[in-house]
Amino acid sequence: MNRIILDTETANSLEEPIAYDIGWAVLDDDLNVIKTESYAIAEVFLDSDLMAGAYYADKVPKYWDDIKNGDRKLARLATVICALRNDIRAYQVREVFAHNARFDDLSTKLTERYLTASKYRYVFPKSVTICDTLKMSREVFGKNPTYRKFCEDNGFMTKHKTPRPRLTAEVIYRFLTGDLSFSEEHQGLADVLIEKEILKACLALGAVRCALWE
Numbered sequence: 001m002n003r004i005i006l007d008t009e010t011a012n013s014l015e016e017p018i019a020y021d022i023g024w025a026v027l028d029d030d031l032n033v034i035k036t037e038s039y040a041i042a043e044v045f046l047d048s049d050l051m052a053g054a055y056y057a058d059k060v061p062k063y064w065d066d067i068k069n070g071d072r073k074l075a076r077l078a079t080v081i082c083a084l085r086n087d088i089r090a091y092q093v094r095e096v097f098a099h100n101a102r103f104d105d106l107s108t109k110l111t112e113r114y115l116t117a118s119k120y121r122y123v124f125p126k127s128v129t130i131c132d133t134l135k136m137s138r139e140v141f142g143k144n145p146t147y148r149k150f151c152e153d154n155g156f157m158t159k160h161k162t163p164r165p166r167l168t169a170e171v172i173y174r175f176l177t178g179d180l181s182f183s184e185e186h187q188g189l190a191d192v193l194i195e196k197e198i199l200k201a202c203l204a205l206g207a208v209r210c211a212l213w214e
Contacts, residue, residue: 001029001094001095002026002027002028002029002034002091002092002093003026003027003031003093003094003095003096003097003199004024004025004026004027004084004087004088004091004093004095004096004097005024005025005027005096005097005098005133005192005195005196005199006022006023006024006084006096006097006098006104006188006192007022007023007024007098007099007104007188007189007191007192007195008021008022008103008104008107008108008188009021009054009055009056009186009187009188010054010055010107011044011050011051011053011054011055011057012050012053013053014103016110017103017106017107017110017111018044018050018107018110018111018114019041019044019107019108019111020040020041020044020045020050020051020054021038021039021040021041021045021063021187021188022039022041022080022084022108022188023036023037023038023039023187023188023189023190023191023192024036024037024084024087024096024188024189024192025037025189025192025193025196026087026091026093027196027199031196031199031200031203033193033196034091035087035091036189036192036193037073037083037084037087037189038066038071038072038073038187038188038189039072039073039074039075039080039083039188040063040067040072040073040074040075041075041076041077041080041111042074042075042076042077043076043077043115044077044111044115045063045074055186056186056187059185059186059187062187063187072189077111077112077115081112081123084123085125088124088125088127088128093128094127094128094129095128095129095131096124096128096129096130096131097131097132097133097195097199098130098131098132098133098195099132099133099134099137099169099191099195099198100132100134101130101131101132101133101134101135101212102132102212105124105130105212108123108124109121109122109123129211129212130211130212131210131211131212132210132211132212133169133195133198133199133202133210134167135210135212136199136202136203136207136208136210137167137172137198137202137207138167139202139207139208139210140201140202140205140206140207141165141167141172141175142164142165142167147165147175148165150165150175151165151166151171151175152165154174154180156171156174169184169191169194169195169198170182170183170184170194172198172201173194173197173198176197176198176201
C-alpha cells in the first residue's frame, strides 16, 4: 500500500497557521520514497506582510535559491493542491501521515479557506485517512525506558510539573540515529524525509496506524 507523508511550514499564528511551504513524499509498501514534491505557495510566500511573521522567516533566501535551482517550485495553492490530489489518485494512496498531523491538517485547511475566502474548504479527498506519527510515537516511544533514559541523559524532557520525554521529530530522529547534533531544517520536504524514518521505526516497533480523527 502506498502512503504519503507530508509537512508544512507556516506564517501567522500557531492557532491560525497559514502555510507558505508544503512538501510531501510518496512511499511504497516498504516505505521507500518513490516520489517527492516541494512547493512554496506563491500567494503566501510573496506576501511580505504575512511572511514578516513567518516562523523561520530567516530561511527565505534559501527558498529562493531552491526555486532558482529547481529543487523547489513556486506555485499558486490551486496548483499545489491539484498536484497533491493527482499523486493521491495516481499512486492509490489511502493514508497521509504527518508528525503532529493535527497542525498540518489545520494549516492546509486554513490556507485554502483564507486564500479562497472559504469557497473551498478541504484539501484532502474523503477517501484519505489522515494519520499522526506523533500519536504513534507516544505509543512506542513515550513509555519506552530506553527512550526515556536517552531524553533524561540529554536534557530532552518536557518542562511540565511531571517531566516527560519530548516527542518532537527532531528528538526522536536524534535517538534513532545517535546524532545529538542533528537539527531539523524546518523546511517541508527536508522534514518529511526524517519523519519518514520515524514512521518506519514506529511501524517496526508495532505501532498501529493512528488516524487523526479516531
